[in-house]
Each structure stands twice: as structure tokens, then as C-alpha cells.
Amino acid sequence: MTAEVVVPLSAEERPRSADTGIGPGAPRRRSRLLQVPFWVLLLFFAGIFLYPFVWLVSSSFKTREEVFDNRIWPHTFTWNNFSQVWHVAPLLTWLANSAWVGVLAAGTVTVSSALVAFGFAYFRFPAKNLLFGLVLATMMLPGMVTMIPVFLIWKDLGAIGTRLPLWGQNLFGSAFYIFLLRQFFLGLPRELFEAGRVDGCSYFGLFWRIAVPLSRPALIIVFIFEFQASWDDILKPLIYLNNKTELFTVPLGLNSLFVKFNPVAGGQGDFQYIVTASLLATIPLILLFVVGQRYFIEGIATQGRKG
Numbered sequence: 001m002t003a004e005v006v007v008p009l010s011a012e013e014r015p016r017s018a019d020t021g022i023g024p025g026a027p028r029r030r031s032r033l034l035q036v037p038f039w040v041l042l043l044f045f046a047g048i049f050l051y052p053f054v055w056l057v058s059s060s061f062k063t064r065e066e067v068f069d070n071r072i073w074p075h076t077f078t079w080n081n082f083s084q085v086w087h088v089a090p091l092l093t094w095l096a097n098s099a100w101v102g103v104l105a106a107g108t109v110t111v112s113s114a115l116v117a118f119g120f121a122y123f124r125f126p127a128k129n130l131l132f133g134l135v136l137a138t139m140m141l142p143g144m145v146t147m148i149p150v151f152l153i154w155k156d157l158g159a160i161g162t163r164l165p166l167w168g169q170n171l172f173g174s175a176f177y178i179f180l181l182r183q184f185f186l187g188l189p190r191e192l193f194e195a196g197r198v199d200g201c202s203y204f205g206l207f208w209r210i211a212v213p214l215s216r217p218a219l220i221i222v223f224i225f226e227f228q229a230s231w232d233d234i235l236k237p238l239i240y241l242n243n244k245t246e247l248f249t250v251p252l253g254l255n256s257l258f259v260k261f262n263p264v265a266g267g268q269g270d271f272q273y274i275v276t277a278s279l280l281a282t283i284p285l286i287l288l289f290v291v292g293q294r295y296f297i298e299g300i301a302t303q304g305r306k307g
Helices: 026-059 080-088 091-122 128-140 143-156 164-172 175-186 190-198 203-214 216-232 235-240 250-261 271-305
Strands: none
Touching (some): 026 271, 091 250, 190 203, 203 216
16 A cells, blocks of 8 residues: 655645735735824824924025025025025135034043043043942033033133134043943953953053944044034034124124024015025035934944943
């Protein structure tokens, strides 16, 4: 007699229940259906956050009479604003001043904060935790409390009317960035630094040759955060530049345009130029994020994995 070989049916060939409709694709379909409300909610909030920028782009192509009509698509489409805004205001000078101050502020605070953070992460010394707690405690101190003493210090140094106060304070680091980088440095294997010391590497060499290359995503995050904060800051330029128009940054320049075109102050209400200048001032930050996006996301993900 010949033995019969029974071959098991595959998942696709197995009969499905006609009553319940249960099959191998059913859980996946249910999972997709459950995701629909979350996608709708996500798109809703994304639209809320994107609407101001969409309005800004749309209004930059409108005439003076239509700039505040809240139309997404301009009724009268014009490119004239982008050509005239450079003649209405020294926008190129403002952009250059903001870029100069932003690079110095971001670069100095990144280096200084990284040095302090590496010291707290690598070295062991008495009262280290107490000192680190005091550094973190400075974040609880409102900027308005230290505004007048800091102004008097810069005044005694003769720095009022210059760009130095806009970035010079970053030479001493930032408590938030010190905390962020210290947590990143603590995640690096200590064996690497011990091996470097065995090979005769100096303490600064440990920082520059081992810690910095391995912490590049976190350093780029700090640079982007501080550059954006410096680019958008209007308080420091308003206090320290002493109304020197040739030193104006973008926020202070836009404020001067608002005063110039405000009908209450005798202006003609040419707010379309302010909107266009605001859009042009936003583009450098968008490009900076696009360039550093990979490092930005990598740094956030790495911090999340460390818990």
C-alpha cells in the first residue's frame, strides 16, 4: 500500500469563516481603522500650527489693500513686494547682523557649555553634585531679575552701542545646555577615556578627540537652539544697540518698519513689506533646520533611548 502524504495548507488557502470574516488580514485592517482618528487629529493640529506660516507666505504676495483679507490664495497676485522690500529697508544689513551675532552666540555657548558639561561628567571631585545643582538652580532665576545688573556691567565695560553684549554672555555657558550635554557625555563609555589616558592623551585631548566627535548630534542641537534664540531675540538688541540703525538685527529692524509704516505714527500702512521681510527672515532658520535635521533627530532619539 502506498502511504499518502498530507501537505498542510498555507494561511491564504485556509478556509475563512463566512459569518465572522476572520482572516489573516483582519487584524491589520482593524489596526489601520483605529489609526484613522489619530491621523485626523494629527492633521488638524498640523493645520493649526502651519496656518500662520501659510498666511505669511500668502500675504507676502498681496497688495497693501488686501494684505489682511485672510485669503489663502491672493486675489491680486504680485511679486512687487519681494523686489521693493530691499529698497524700503536695509534688510540685507539686518540679515547679516543677525547671522553674525547668531553664529557667535551659538558657537560660544556650544563650546563653553560643552567644556563645563564634560567637567561635570568626567571628573570626580568633592561637592560635584552640589555645584551642579547650583548651576541648575540658575535656570530658576528670571531674566528680568538679572537684566539691570548685567546692563550695568556692560555699561562699565563700555560695550553699550556695540554687538558684544548680544553674544558675550554666552562665553560663560548656559545652565540648560550644560545639563543637556552632561547627560549626553554620561552616556559615553568611560573605558574610551581611560584608554586615552593610558595612551598619554591630555584632559583637553579627551574632550576634543573623544567626547566632541561622539557627541556631534548633541552639539549641533545646542547650536541650532541658540542660533534660533539669538535670531528671534529683540530684547537684547533693543537694550544694548543704543538705536544704532547700522547694527540693527532682523527683529529690531522689523519693529522699526512697523513704527515707520504704522498709520497711527503717520505711516502709509504698507504692512505688506513687513510681512515680506518677515518671510525672508524666516527662510534662513528653515534652511538651518533642513541642513541639521539629520543630526537634530539623531540627537533627540539618542537622548530618548538613554531614558
